[in-house]
Each structure stands twice: as C-alpha cells, then as structure tokens.
Amino acid sequence: MEDFIGxxxxxxxxxxxxxxxxxxxxxxGICQHILTKSCGQQAAEECLNDVFLTIWQKAHQFEGDAxxxxxxxxxxxxxxxxxxxxxxxxxxxxxxxxxxxxxxGRTCDTEDAVLEKESREEMLFRLYKLxxxxxxxxxxxxxxxxxxxxxxxxxxITVSAVENRLYRGKRxxxxxxxxxxxxx
Numbered sequence: 378m379e380d381f382i383g384x385x386x387x388x389x390x391x392x393x394x395x396x397x398x399x400x401x402x403x404x405x406g407i408c409q410h411i412l413t414k415s416c417g418q419q420a421a422e423e424c425l426n427d428v429f430l431t432i433w434q435k436a437h438q439f440e441g442d443a444x445x446x447x448x449x450x451x452x453x454x455x456x457x458x459x460x461x462x463x464x465x466x467x468x469x470x471x472x473x474x475x476x477x478x479x480x481x482g483r484t485c486d487t488e489d490a491v492l493e494k495e496s497r498e499e500m501l502f503r504l505y506k507l508x509x510x511x512x513x514x515x516x517x518x519x520x521x522x523x524x525x526x527x528x529x530x531x532x533x534i535t536v537s538a539v540e541n542r543l544y545r546g547k548r549x550x551x552x553x554x555x556x557x558x559x560x561x
Contacts, residue, residue: 382443386439393433396450400447401425403451404429407451408422408454409421411459412424412461415465420465425454431453503550506553515546
C-alpha cells in the first residue's frame with residue numbers, strides 16, 4: 378500500500394487504476410450523498426471524475442500513510458462535491474431569474490438581447506471610472522449579487538459603510554451618465 382502512494386506520486390498509471398478500483402465506492406458514496414438529490418446522478422459522476430483527476434494531479438502534495446490517504450481523498454471529494462453543488466444551485470438561480478425577466482409579459486428578441494448587452498457593457502465601462510474601492514463594492518453587490526452583510530464581512534467594514542458607499546457610488550454613476558448624455 379505504501380508503494381502504491383509512491384507510485385501514484387510518480388504518475389504510474391497502474392497506481393491510478395489501483396486507486397480507482399480501491400477507493401471508488403467510498404468516494405462515489407460521498408459524491409452521491411451530496412449531489413444526487415439536488416443535482417442528479419450525472420453531476421455526481423462528473424464530480425467523481427474531477428476528484429480522480431485532482432488526486433492524480435496533486436498526489437505529490439500528499440504526506441502520510443494509507444489511512445491518511447483515504448481521509449485526504451475523502452476530504453478532496455467532499456469539497457469538490459460541495460463546490461459542484463454550489464455551482465449547480467447558482468446556475469439554477471440564474472436560469473430562474475432569466476426566466477422571470479423573460480416571462481414578464483414582453484417578448485425578448487434578438488434586438489432586446491443586444492440592447493441589454495450594450496447597456497451592461499456601458500455600465501461596466503462607467504464602473505471603471507469610479508475609484509477602485511467603489512468599483513469593487515458595485516461588482517460585489519450587483520454582479521456577484523452578494524448581500525450588504527456579506528460585502529461588509531468580506532471587506533471588514535460595517536454594513537452602514539457599505540450602504541453609504543453604494544449610495545455615493547450610484548450618485549457618481551448618475552453624474553457620469555448625465556455628462557455622457559450632454560455630449561451626445
């Protein structure tokens with residue numbers, strides 16, 4: 378078994394095959410437990426493939442014996458599955474939001490999509506005219522869709538400071554758009 382770990386670190390394909398046959402039931406169980414109900418069987422299988430690839434790529438980082446290897450592989454699997462779950466949930470939320478926007482009674486054709494994209498690009502262009510701290514807040518709030526509490530925690534400031542900076546930033550953006558319209 379100790380030889381297996383050394384061979385895996387040296388990228389021996391037989392060690393990879395041994396690892397897959399030995400640890401697949403354990404690692405597959407973790408993936409299925411986290412992903413199957415909410416994301417489906419296919420997501421669990423894709424996650425398991427990602428896990429084996431990650432273990433293969435990071436085997437040189439492992440230090441320990443066979444029992445430690447099982448724990449290490451289990452931890453990698455757990456976090457890969459959680460990341461996959463989060464991506465899946467965010468994707469569902471984005472699709473749900475898009476469906477709500479498109480089902481609000483108006484038809485969304487190609488022209489609307491182009492105008493929406495141009496508007497988004499114009500907003501991003503204007504955001505980059507703001508100071509970096511304000512730009513970071515806007516991106517976190519309106520593009521990453523973090524709450525004011527999450528932003529405050531991430532930046533180490535108070536929620537009221539986040540709200541005040543967003544308010545002042547909105548005023549600056551309005552001013553930038555008004556200046557643009559005067560020149561048109």
